Amino acid sequence: MSRIVIDKEKCKACYLCINECPKQLIKISNDTNKLGVHTVEFNDPDNKCIGCAMCAMRCPDLAITEVYRG
């Protein structure tokens, strides 16, 4: 099962990853972090993630810390 790991405390809410995901699995969260911003969250109930790591390569803040493919 492919998946990503987000460190929400590193997310500055630039939201660049949202448009990068080819499966549209990243959304703006209702929750805020210590910076006071609405971070992104990864929602993949149907296991659609292909582990392409496009989101992680786009993220300027290394907030997507791990990507697994398989």
Added chain:
Amino acid sequence: MATQVFKLPESLKGDVKYSFCPGCDHGVAVRLVAEVLDELGVRENTILAASIGCSVTIYDFINVDSLEAPHGRAMAEATGIKRARPDKIVFTYQGDGDFASIGLAESMHAALRGENITAICINNTTYGMTGGQLGPTTLVGQVTTTSPTGRNVDYYGYPIKIAEHIALCDGTAFSARVSLDTVANIKKAKQAIKKAFEVQIHGLGFGFVEILSTCPTNWKMSPEKAHERVRNEMMPVFKPGIYKDVTVQN
């Protein structure tokens, strides 16, 4: 079993939290440099000559020894480090203002002398750290805090095409311009950065990469729109490409 296809580079300090503004491409550039140091296995043997500008904060994040230089003098400092310790991999990470305005003499002469060092220059068409003044790469017509009616060539002259100028220096082994506007271009950027370090490792001369980057804060744009500006306004003037590569010419 899922395999890990992305992890934090070992050349960055653990639990890195960048101080760059949201969406700033400096963060991507620093990560690419760290990934290249990992892949080349040279982290433990590398020294950074740090610059002045938003670029300077790299020394808080990258896990190599570093020395701070006065504004524009990183190339001179790097020259001294490399000549004293030729066994070390020495690099600079500078903004367009640092490299090509106040430091233009240091930068150009380091390339002309063929110093065996690597220089990474972040071109965001402005002085980011000080609040968005006109810099050497500010585009014709671009509004900045010091060109409120747009860069007017009669008054301010033309922007400098750094990668092309560095390529003209006989001491240059590699000179390229890359962009971070898309993930495909981010991958190309990493290859160019790697090449700029490899020419140093092989003792071939000056290695240089100019990286077209965003400054959403001072451009007063969303990070997404800032990438559109890189594509639509910067790339037609600052054309990405490899302007010199002695490993291909030989």
